[in-house]
Ligand code: UDP
């Protein structure tokens with residue numbers, strides 16, 4: 305098998321058959337074997353039913369059916385695990401990412417053996433100014449905080465060679481932030497620009513709060529700089545308070561000034577309390593992640609894995 309297309313699907317009942325048709329059309333001229341690995345991420349609509357219809361295809365089709373919604377990160381991991389191809393492409397089910405681009409990626413890997421991965425990044429985005437601003441801030445922040453490199457705008461729409469897939473699978477951590485994992489494993493990635501199309505049908509599953517949480521996950525998973533920042537804030541506050549202590553003592557002893565204290569004390573207590581709670585929160589984020597990771601729960605639970613008649 306030369307290529308596996310891994311397609312995470314969550315509530316995409318209207319899109320999966322459109323996606324399948326698009327792949328068949330764009331791949332009609334190819335002369336290599338490829339399979340479709342759909343991951344049904346606990347969809348609440350008729351996605352699973354639609355996927356089973358696709359199983360009648362004359363192409364090899366696999367469905368990994370999750371027991372509930374585990375999120376796109378888990379779906380991608382499951383898809384990579386089930387993929388048998390020499391190359392593996394991760395592509396969305398909503399047709400925002402054209403299958404023909406996946407074909408370009410395969411050609412690139414064929415013609416440029418020095419690359420292990422081809423990743424698409426969005427050069428122009430049809431997003432609100434505020435969202436673009438926050439995304440820019442996130443990439444600036446995480447690249448400052450982390451030794452792992454995060455390429456701005458890089459999507460999960462990628463094609464890997466097998467050794468890179470195996471490297472990604474060898475990292476079975478629970479809190480998965482794939483953009484970081486893809487970069488952490490190393491290998492050579494070629495970035496190609498693309499413009500995302502409109503969603504075929506349905507709505508994006510990303511709300512602003514979800515994106516914010518995802519961004520935080522990325523920072524906590526790939527950097528311990530927040531811990532260092534809290535140490536630095538603690539040191540700076542301690543230093544300032546020592547300086548202030550000298551000022552107050554000198555004022556009292558040398559000039560006999562009685563420093564009016566009430567407002568200062570209230571402000572300082574609140575400020576220090578706030579800083580302390582914030583630092584405890586940061587430590588808590590790491591401890592909570594360690595706690596959950598130590599349970600060693602699986603990244604996903606599949607109810608069943610269905611393979612169609614094209615597999616032996
Ligand atoms: N997806 C998934 N599980 C989720 C959310 C999304 O498998 O919990 C899939 C979804 O079906 C789609 C892809 O991930 O194929 C990208 O999702 P979406 O289109 O909502 O994200 P966007 O394109 O807006 O970034």
Ligand code: MG
Nearest residue numbers: 396398400508
């Ligand atoms: Mg989408």
